[in-house]
Structures are given as C-alpha cells and as structure tokens.
Amino acid sequence: AQSVSQHNHHVILSEAASLELGCNYSYGGTVNLFWYVQYPGQHLQLLLKYFSGDPLVKGIKGFEAEFIKSKFSFNLRKPSVQWSDTAEYFCAERGGYQKVTFGTGTKLQVIP
Amino acid sequence: DTEVTQTPKHLVMGMTNKKSLKCEQHMGHRAMYWYKQKAKKPPELMFVYSYEKLSINESVPSRFSPECPNSSLLNLHLHALQPEDSALYLCASSQDWLAGAATPSQYFGPGTRLLVL
Numbered sequence: 001a002q003s004v005s006q007h008n009h010h011v012i013l014s015e016a017a018s019l020e021l022g023c024n025y026s027y028g029g030t031v032n033l034f035w036y037v038q039y040p041g042q043h044l045q046l047l048l049k050y051f052s053g054d055p056l057v058k059g060i061k062g063f064e065a066e067f068i069k070s071k072f073s074f075n076l077r078k079p080s081v082q083w084s085d086t087a088e089y090f091c092a093e094r095g096g097y098q099k100v101t102f103g104t105g106t107k108l109q110v111i112p
Numbered sequence: 113d114t115e116v117t118q119t120p121k122h123l124v125m126g127m128t129n130k131k132s133l134k135c136e137q138h139m140g141h142r143a144m145y146w147y148k149q150k151a152k153k154p155p156e157l158m159f160v161y162s163y164e165k166l167s168i169n170e171s172v173p174s175r176f177s178p179e180c181p182n183s184s185l186l187n188l189h190l191h192a193l194q195p196e197d198s199a200l201y202l203c204a205s206s207q208d209w210l211a212g213a214a215t216p217s218q219y220f221g222p223g224t225r226l227l228v229l
Contacts, residue, residue: 032215034215034217036220042222043116043202043220043221043222043223044155044202044204044220045220046217046218046219049215049217051215090154090155094215097209098143098160098162098167098168098209099157099160099168100157100215100218101157102154102155102156103154104153104154105152105153105154
C-alpha cells in the first residue's frame, strides 16, 4: 500500500530561519506529489504540486519543493520563514485513480 | 469563485440521531470528495463522486451515506453514529480526473466538526 512519510512532527523556528520539511513517498507508479498547508482555524490550501518536468517546483508564498526520484523524496523549503507561516503542513501523493494519500503532517511554529 | 462551503460548521448528535452534512461548490468541478480527519491525523479519504456517480467508497461503514444530488452539491447522511466517529469532516472538489489534466488540484472546504455523544 502506498504511504507518505513526514518525519518531522513538530518544528519550531525563529523568524528569518530557513525551513526544510521532509517528505518521502512510496508509490512506484506515475508520481503526482503535493504540499498542502492548514493555517490555524482555516481549511487546507494547496501550496504546490509536482507532476513532471523541472524537479524544483515553485509554489505560493515563497515555498518551493524539490522532487528527488532516487530518494523518493519531495521536501518543502523556504529560505526565510515568517510568523505567518505558523501552520500545519501536509505532504500528499496520488496513489491511484482519484486517490490522494496524505502524510501525517508537520506542525510548524515560527517564533517572532 | 474558488470556494467550497460546508454546513454546518459544528454538529453535536446522539447515537440515535439522523443528521446530514452539506457541501457546495460553484467551480464547475465534476469530482467531489468526503474526507474524515481525526485530531492530529491526516485527512483520510471516505468517498469520491465523479459526474454525480459514486466512484470510490473506501470501505466506509453504512452508517455514513453519501449523496450527490447535482454537480454542485454533496451530502453526507449520518445515522446511528458511534462516538469514535467524532472528527472533522472535510469536503473537497476538483476537476474530474478524466478531463486530461494530471492529478487535478483539490479545493477543500473548512469542514464540519462533528461530535457524537
């Protein structure tokens, strides 16, 4: 069965620090990968997605992610975080027709 | 309009009650989804509708009954729920997967927080 692993459950950073959240996927078929963000009290929003082409994907709000096939990884990065980035971040992958599987999520807390 | 709306925001029900959750979108999406999210857990897929027909049921107990009366609406009928069914129920929509796009982006609603007593 497909699975998505996010090894960092809770990350605390100071403002202006750089961010990297890990995500590993297992599906061996055609890769469709996503990062979603859930701000406190708000609904899930898509940050970015990868289907094919350039493995470095740019998303909204200054986020980017790099697809590394050899490592089955799709890590999320941001050079300089802000307090407003405090949220929960979910990595997800398509594992089959109409099925998207989410990782367990990483809570990011940014300290002013 | 890129919004998925869900009502009610909160719902408390007893184990013998019958209630319904509602979801609406006006983005012309032909795929709609129900997810269940327990506290500190990721969303888990329950049902997928494609062109108003049920295409995926992830072995969900029959006390949950989905309905898609038209292309903009998705309901989840609840009956005889158990306390362990308490969770956040999320609705999402997307372009249909047969439309030619690689995995379409899903747009999520804010969810209905359900408490079963």
